[in-house]
Amino acid sequence: MKRTTKTVTKRSVKTMKQPIQRILIANRGEIARRVIQACKELNIETVAIYSDVDKYSPHVLDADMAVEIGPAPPTESYLNMDRIIAVARETRCQAIHPGYGFLAENAEFARRCVSEGILFIGPTPEAMALVGNKLKARQTVMQAGVPIIPGMQTRTQQDTDLEKIVQQIGFPIMIKAAAGGGGKGMRIVREFKELQPALEASQREARSAFGDDTVYLEKFIERPRHVEVQVLADAHGNIVHLFERECSIQRRHQKIVEESPSPALDPDLRQKMGETACRVMEAVGYTNAGTVEFLLDADKNFYFLEVNARIQVEHPVTELVTGIDLVKQQIRIAAGEPLPFSQEQIQQKGHAIECRIYAEDPENQFLPSIGKLIYVQEPQGAGIRCDSGIYSRMEVTHHYDPILSKVIVWDQNREAAIARMLHALSHYVILGIQTPIPFLIDLLSHPEFRSGNLHTHFLEEHFSGWKPRAQESERALAIAIAAFMDSRPRKTTVVSEEQRMPTPWESLGRWELLS
Amino acid sequence: MEKKYRHQGDEFTVQIANTSPDQFTISLNGHQQVIDIHPISDHRLSVHREGQTLDVYVAGTDDGYQVFINGHVFHIVRVDRESSRAGAHAQAQQDAFVENVIEAPMPGRILKIFVQEGQEIEADDRLFILEAMKMENEIRAPRSGVVKKIFFQENELVSLGQPIMELDFTRRDPDS
Numbered sequence: 296m297k298r299t300t301k302t303v304t305k306r307s308v309k310t311m312k313q314p315i316q317r318i319l320i321a322n323r324g325e326i327a328r329r330v331i332q333a334c335k336e337l338n339i340e341t342v343a344i345y346s347d348v349d350k351y352s353p354h355v356l357d358a359d360m361a362v363e364i365g366p367a368p369p370t371e372s373y374l375n376m377d378r379i380i381a382v383a384r385e386t387r388c389q390a391i392h393p394g395y396g397f398l399a400e401n402a403e404f405a406r407r408c409v410s411e412g413i414l415f416i417g418p419t420p421e422a423m424a425l426v427g428n429k430l431k432a433r434q435t436v437m438q439a440g441v442p443i444i445p446g447m448q449t450r451t452q453q454d455t456d457l458e459k460i461v462q463q464i465g466f467p468i469m470i471k472a473a474a475g476g477g478g479k480g481m482r483i484v485r486e487f488k489e490l491q492p493a494l495e496a497s498q499r500e501a502r503s504a505f506g507d508d509t510v511y512l513e514k515f516i517e518r519p520r521h522v523e524v525q526v527l528a529d530a531h532g533n534i535v536h537l538f539e540r541e542c543s544i545q546r547r548h549q550k551i552v553e554e555s556p557s558p559a560l561d562p563d564l565r566q567k568m569g570e571t572a573c574r575v576m577e578a579v580g581y582t583n584a585g586t587v588e589f590l591l592d593a594d595k596n597f598y599f600l601e602v603n604a605r606i607q608v609e610h611p612v613t614e615l616v617t618g619i620d621l622v623k624q625q626i627r628i629a630a631g632e633p634l635p636f637s638q639e640q641i642q643q644k645g646h647a648i649e650c651r652i653y654a655e656d657p658e659n660q661f662l663p664s665i666g667k668l669i670y671v672q673e674p675q676g677a678g679i680r681c682d683s684g685i686y687s688r689m690e691v692t693h694h695y696d697p698i699l700s701k702v703i704v705w706d707q708n709r710e711a712a713i714a715r716m717l718h719a720l721s722h723y724v725i726l727g728i729q730t731p732i733p734f735l736i737d738l739l740s741h742p743e744f745r746s747g748n749l750h751t752h753f754l755e756e757h758f759s760g761w762k763p764r765a766q767e768s769e770r771a772l773a774i775a776i777a778a779f780m781d782s783r784p785r786k787t788t789v790v791s792e793e794q795r796m797p798t799p800w801e802s803l804g805r806w807e808l809l810s
Numbered sequence: 811m812e813k814k815y816r817h818q819g820d821e822f823t824v825q826i827a828n829t830s831p832d833q834f835t836i837s838l839n840g841h842q843q844v845i846d847i848h849p850i851s852d853h854r855l856s857v858h859r860e861g862q863t864l865d866v867y868v869a870g871t872d873d874g875y876q877v878f879i880n881g882h883v884f885h886i887v888r889v890d891r892e893s894s895r896a897g898a899h900a901q902a903q904q905d906a907f908v909e910n911v912i913e914a915p916m917p918g919r920i921l922k923i924f925v926q927e928g929q930e931i932e933a934d935d936r937l938f939i940l941e942a943m944k945m946e947n948e949i950r951a952p953r954s955g956v957v958k959k960i961f962f963q964e965n966e967l968v969s970l971g972q973p974i975m976e977l978d979f980t981r982r983d984p985d986s
Contacts, residue, residue: 496922496939496946660949662915662916662947663942664915665916669876670867693916693918721880721881724867724878725883726853726867726868726869726878727869727876732883733881733883763882769880769882770884771841772845772859772866772877772879773817773877774822774824774838775834775843776847776855776857776866776875776886777868777874778815778824778826779826779834779845782813782826782828783849
């Protein structure tokens with residue numbers, strides 16, 4: 296798709312003048328490492344930032360330079376715009392990559408970067424502000440002829456209004472935060488008496504997560520699929536989509552398993568959704584990498600949900616089926632380069648699946664699990680990718696989002712990819728804290744998952760009250776191993792090969808003396 | 811050498827004898843098997859059992875071991891001689907304590923409390939919301955009973971392991 300927006304073209308001319316030599320990564324964990332890898336492959340130097348508890352974190356080890364920016368609470372470190380921009384200037388970075396979360400979808404931060412003459416690797420502040428307001432975004436795309444879910448297009452006013460609106464939409468109803476994302480502030484209401492408490496909870500959650508308690512209501516679609524389309528848009532008016540990802544497997548509206556292609560789409564629907572996604576991005580004036588989320592109902596009607604104005608956690612599945620490095624494309628687009636391919640040149644090949652590994656306890660209501668990682672061994676082998684932010688003996692703190700790593704696999708078809716994921720998960724050793732790996736193994740083995748009958752309430756329907764399957768022979772062996780360990784003579788502590796942390800020299804990349 | 815271990819409420823008595831290099835005869839609650847165990851490194855063991863080979867990982871914890879076998883992690887708790895001599899009574903008391911008192915799984919803030927002291931509750935009733943790691947975690951009653959004590963008020967901060975609520979399952983549910 297080609298478009299002619301004059302303002303966008305003008306901006307690109309300005310950004311073309313300076314090639315990017317150094318990028319500050321305003322994030323931590325696996326996504327900071329992912330961005331650093333892309334930078335290094337493009338021969339761009341990297342500056343990491345870290346809070347005081349993250350000094351020995353993997354993203355700091357990976358970067359060429361690193362600067363401490365404050366104490367652990369995100370507001371004093373990874374969300375501290377003044378400090379981050381000051382560090383970018385001091386270290387002479389031409390650009391900032393925000394990753395996902397933290398400041399990634401903060402239009403004010405993007406604006407500050409632009410006014411300081413620093414490239415923000417993402418959409419323009421204007422486009423970000425537009426898609427960041429869910430209500431405005433819906434109005435804008437509706438005018439462009441994109442289907443949306445029936446519901447309120449305006450913010451909540453008084454309770455009297457609400458009653459009327461509720462009657463118009465009809466139960467079940469979904470409450471959502473206008474400034475929201477990541478499931479925060481979302482509630483499903485099935486009858487009128489649940490409405491008030493749910494509204495209060497949503498507003499409370501929205502206020503603490505986004506500082507804005509505006510919520511809106513919409514028709515809740517039973518058993519929908521979550522299907523999203525990855526889009527790339529350059530500053531020269533070119534927009535392409537990189538097909539879909541299905542992310543129907545969610546818990547509390549947090550995605551857990553993502554895959555591409557979606558088992559629900561046929562080529563016609565795929566093309567239609569891809570083109571609609573491009574139309575959404577054109578309508579909102581979007582540049583860089585972004586995602587258009589849709590709900591797909593049982594009759595294969597799809598409805599626009601929202602635009603995610605960032606690189607997403609689940610971007611690797613698209614990378615594996617298209618062969619396109621999305622983070623490198625983000626950097627090139629920000630530098631003013633045109634997209635190096637047309638829509639016809641992009642192909643979706645094979646099948647990719649991602650499983651998110653959170654620090655959480657599947658046997659205890661999936662509550663967060665924190666502490667010291669005693670031992671970590673990541674899965675390896677043909678078609679297996681592990682984007683990770685952890686290592687053995689690292690401390691997992693409660694300060695940040697609980698994502699530890701992601702396992703992504705590729706194979707020729709869905710069945711083979713599921714088998715490969717099961718292999719990878721059963722070889723992913725994480726000792727010291729709880730992880731959902733045993734749960735994920737059961738999930739991917741479930742006949743309904745295998746047959747592709749997914750919807751966003753899949754886990755509630757098939758896995759509520761999940762307990763690990765009793766495997767008596769493995770349990771007997773585990774107890775035998777404990778007895779074996781206790782029967783061994785106590786030895787003095789020796790730092791073994793795999794307990795050793797990588798030294799800075801091993802992970803140091805390109806470096807040079809700063810004059 | 812006899813040892814006692816516990817896993818998810820089940821107790822196991824183990825006898826282990828090193829019969830030849832890497833060969834261990836292990837009797838588990840009277841059921842005997844011969845296992846070939848060889849440590850490859852501090853956390854990794856090569857295991858051969860009845861013709862099956864296994865890549866097993868192990869880590870010591872405060873009270874026992876975490877053992878990783880084929881993607882599953884087993885938390886094996888050591889039952890030491892003193893406590894086992896005190897008998898099942900002490901264990902039952904400890905279990906009851908753990909179940910009755912809801913402790914903070916991590917630092918956070920008590921956003922909302924739905925119950926009052928003395929209130930009767932049914933299994934799965936909402937007790938309180940703990941905000942942690944930027945998410946609201948709704949804590950529900952594991953069984954029916956009575957709220958005995960609430961240690962916090964709404965909006966108060968809790969740190970890891972602090973008791974938040976004590977429940978009494980005996981008053982309403984004498985069978986369990």
